[in-house]
Amino acid sequence: MQTIKLGTRGSKLALWQAYFVKETLEAGGLPVEIVIIETKGDQILDRSLSKIGSKGVFTEELEEKLLSGEIHIAQHSAKDLQSDLGENFEIIAFSEREKVNDVLISFDKSLTLESGQPFVVGTSSTRRVAMLKHFYPHIKTVDMRGNLQTRMGKLESGVCDALLLAFAGVHRMGYEEHIAQLITTDTFTPAVGQGSVAIECAVNLDADIKGKIRSLLNHPHTEKQLLAERAFLKRLQGGCSIPVFGLAQYDAETDTISMTGGIISLDGKEIIKEVLSGSNPEEVGFALADKILDLGGGRILQEIKANL
Ligand SMILES: NCc1[nH]cc(CCC(=O)O)c1CC(=O)O
Numbered sequence: 001m002q003t004i005k006l007g008t009r010g011s012k013l014a015l016w017q018a019y020f021v022k023e024t025l026e027a028g029g030l031p032v033e034i035v036i037i038e039t040k041g042d043q044i045l046d047r048s049l050s051k052i053g054s055k056g057v058f059t060e061e062l063e064e065k066l067l068s069g070e071i072h073i074a075q076h077s078a079k080d081l082q083s084d085l086g087e088n089f090e091i092i093a094f095s096e097r098e099k100v101n102d103v104l105i106s107f108d109k110s111l112t113l114e115s116g117q118p119f120v121v122g123t124s125s126t127r128r129v130a131m132l133k134h135f136y137p138h139i140k141t142v143d144m145r146g147n148l149q150t151r152m153g154k155l156e157s158g159v160c161d162a163l164l165l166a167f168a169g170v171h172r173m174g175y176e177e178h179i180a181q182l183i184t185t186d187t188f189t190p191a192v193g194q195g196s197v198a199i200e201c202a203v204n205l206d207a208d209i210k211g212k213i214r215s216l217l218n219h220p221h222t223e224k225q226l227l228a229e230r231a232f233l234k235r236l237q238g239g240c241s242i243p244v245f246g247l248a249q250y251d252a253e254t255d256t257i258s259m260t261g262g263i264i265s266l267d268g269k270e271i272i273k274e275v276l277s278g279s280n281p282e283e284v285g286f287a288l289a290d291k292i293l294d295l296g297g298g299r300i301l302q303e304i305k306a307n308l
Pocket residue numbers: 077078079080164165166167168169170193194195196197
């Protein structure tokens with residue numbers, strides 16, 4: 001079979017994910033060549049993502065090469081992939097999701113958010129900053145962009161006492177020994193898509209290739225969750241700099257999706273969070289978003305967009 005050209009960003013996390021995709025496809029008889037592509041999000045490190053413009057910061061250059069045919073597929077952390085792909089692109093696979101939780105990373109393993117002891121957390125995620133303000137107001141935050149290695153370096157040099165990161169990335173980069181606390185998803189609902197790798201392609205990619213890749217990489221249970229979560233995000237038009245959160249669970253026995261999702265104001269003062277279930281993932285996601293918008297989420301969203 002023809003060699004599949006897989007586009008990826010060049011960060012260590014992105015490359016880990018690319019090699020995971022390559023190994024999975026090659027085990028199924030599909031040879032893969034990895035093509036590293038730099039994106040705006042990788043180049044501009046001195047401005048917050050919300051200032052660069054959240055849409056496609058990490059994906060635009062990859063999509064250009066999908067269209068030109070220089071690459072057949074691209075891999076992304078599902079949570080970094082914008083919810084509206086337009087008519088030229090589609091997702092053909094979501095890898096099996098890892099533990100979705102955020103974790104507290106520190107060289108002081110005794111740190112916990114609940115202890116009441118004040119300390120400084122490095123994060124640039126508006127969701128994490130707002131959630132900390134809401135649930136743990138004694139915690140201070142410092143803005144911190146850059147890849148996981150850069151952030152670990154800043155933690156080591158004392159810029160902050162701890163980092164708040166997705167378990168998935170920490171696991172993939174081998175930083176698990178520095179996990180001080182696994183944060184419960186009951187309070188800290190993760191970002192939409194956290195923990196899964198998504199495979200994107202141009203809609204006109206050969207159907208046989210699409211089918212083969214999908215059969216080797218797609219995890220149907222995860223896909224149900226992600227379809228609900230991405231529909232939710234799409235209806236809220238939340239880019240990655242909007243503090244929207246969502247987590248869908250799928251019960252295969254009853255074929256039911258149950259999704260928790262919401263939005264939090266940047267200052268953490270207002271949080272709107274609801275739960276909804278149903279059998280069609282996208283309908284659940286859209287309906288939950290409508291409910292959040294009705295309950296005041298629309299106003300919070302407007303305030304946030306005016307602020308960024
Ligand atoms: N926003 C950056 C990003 N994109 C994906 C991951 C981790 C891997 C994943 O969630 O799939 C991370 C790091 C983090 O948020 O801690």
